Amino acid sequence: MIEACIFDLDGVIVDTAKYHFLAWKRLADFLDIPFSEEDNEKMKGISRVASLEKLLTLGNKKFNESDKTKFCHCKNEWYLQYVNEMTRDEILPGVIPFMEHLRLNNVKTALGSASKNARHILELTHLTDDFDAIVDGNDVVKSKPDPEVFTKGANLLCTAAAHTVVFEDSAKGIDAAISGGFLTVGIGLEEHLGHANIVIQTFEGLTLNFLKTHLN
C-alpha cells in the first residue's frame, strides 16, 4: 500500500540540477579546479557546504573557514541568478499530472530537499500549495545520505516509511531513503541509481498502479 510520496526538488520536480552544476563550474574555474559533469553527479543531493568540501578535495585545495563561507555565498548568488529567471516551464515533464493523480487517490505528498532555496523555488514556480508538507535544508541538522529530511517529511504526513515512496535523482538521496526504510524510485540513469527499487526517466505516464506493481 502507498500512503504518501516524498519528492526531492532539484532534478526531480524542477530542472535546477543543471544550474547547480553551472554555478559550481564557475567557482571551480575561478579556483582553477577541473570539474566535470561526472564530478557534479557525486555532489547531487548533498548540502552546499559538503559540496564545496568535495570540490576543494577534487582540486586538492585548502582554505580557511572565512574563505569557504565566501565561496558558498558566491556559488549561491550565481545559482540564484539562474533560478530567479525560472518559470513553470522548468517543472519537469509529467510532475504536475502525477501530483494531481496522487491527490485524486488520497496519497499525501511532501517535499524532501537538501536545498536552502527550496521554498523560494516552490514560490517562483507556484508549487508551494501542491505539497502537504515541506522539509528543506533549513529544517534538518544532518544532510543526505542521512535520512532525516525524509523521516521528518513522513512524520509530518503521519505515514510509515515502509508505505512511503521517495523520488530522488541523486545516489546520496537514494542512500538516505533506503537507510530510512522508504520505498525508492530513482529519476535518471540506472548506472547512477541502480540501488533504488526502480529507476525511471520521467514522471510522464506514471501511475500508482505501476508503482504498486513494481515496488512489491
Ligand code: BG6
Ligand atoms: C540539493 C542539490 O537538492 O541541494 C545539491 O542536489 C545542492 O546539488 C543542495 O548542493 C543544497 O542546495 P542549496 O540550494 O541550499 O545550495
Ligand code: MG
Ligand atoms: Mg536532486
